[in-house]
Amino acid sequence: MAHAIYVFDGYGTLFDVHAAVRRHADEVGPEGQLLSALWRAKQLEYSWMLTMMGRYRDFWVLTEEALDYAFERVPEANRASRAALLDAYWTCDVHTDVPEVLKQLKLRGAKIVILSNGTPKMLDAACRSAGIDDVVDEIISVDEIKVYKPDPRVYDLVTTRFRCFPEAVSFQSSNRWDAAGATAFGFRSVWVNRNGLPEEYHDFRPAAVLPSLEGLLALG
Numbered sequence: 086m087a088h089a090i091y092v093f094d095g096y097g098t099l100f101d102v103h104a105a106v107r108r109h110a111d112e113v114g115p116e117g118q119l120l121s122a123l124w125r126a127k128q129l130e131y132s133w134m135l136t137m138m139g140r141y142r143d144f145w146v147l148t149e150e151a152l153d154y155a156f157e158r159v160p161e162a163n164r165a166s167r168a169a170l171l172d173a174y175w176t177c178d179v180h181t182d183v184p185e186v187l188k189q190l191k192l193r194g195a196k197i198v199i200l201s202n203g204t205p206k207m208l209d210a211a212c213r214s215a216g217i218d219d220v221v222d223e224i225i226s227v228d229e230i231k232v233y234k235p236d237p238r239v240y241d242l243v244t245t246r247f248r249c250f251p252e253a254v255s256f257q258s259s260n261r262w263d264a265a266g267a268t269a270f271g272f273r274s275v276w277v278n279r280n281g282l283p284e285e286y287h288d289f290r291p292a293a294v295l296p297s298l299e300g301l302l303a304l305g
Contacts, residue, residue: 087255087305088273091190092243094234094258095201097125098277098298099183100211105173112166120155120162127151129260132202132233141231144202148174175207179215180279186298187220198223200243200256202233235266243272257301265289275301 096102106113106121113120128144128151135141142150149171156164187197197220201208205226212218225242232238244251251271258264259277265286267274276291277298284290293304 088195088253090196090198090243090247090249090254091301092198092200092254092256092272093187094256094260094263095199095203095208095211096177098257098259099179099199099217100177100215101180102177104178105170108173108178109166109169112163112169114161114163116159116161120159123155123158124152127154136233136236141233143204143228145204145207175210176214177211179211179217180298182298183215184217184220186301187217189302191220196222196247198225198243200225200239202227204228234263235269237266237270240267240270240272255301257298261285264291268292275304 093099102125103121106117106124110117128147131147131151132144152167152170156162156167191197199208199212199221201224203211203226205224205228208224208226209218212221212224223246225246227233227239229242230238240251240256243254252273254272255275256264256267256272257275257277258267259279261276261278261282262285264274264276268289268291274291275293275295278294278296281296293300295301295304
């Protein structure tokens, strides 16, 4: 194989970050889609701001705080659904293409690694719920260094762990900013552009843009 190590972002790439609100759509109310979008956007914004300020709170705390903010912005949404939404986030649905692609890469001899902003407990729970815990070789959380992506120190966790050069790693993310960070670090980055979004970071283009993970098998 061209790459011995396949590293995947967790939330958005493997796990559907909007699954919690979709699962409880009736309880949340008609503004659920807006609530979910704001929840995700604020969750990421908090992570970037904290890293730029040299501060850290773990990703579960940011997830809770971001949901509270989203409820403030969308008062029409049923705040009584808060506990159910947070509980559902621990078992986010996996994207349908994920299990088979990971299995096939594993059969080809690749190491399967998750590199995520999520806490170890969040990621362990998500992998078990998705039934991919037996395929994933390693879960690496930013909690080890208390810095969020796309800080290069996060991507360096992979090369340090496996004692490899960046060129040995294929990094997959559905978050364009994450793929840009991986490109800047030296990984072969693959942007899984599930929603057909336009290019944002022209100076840090990915090696490939795929509509789903399935194209990764042909890419090699």
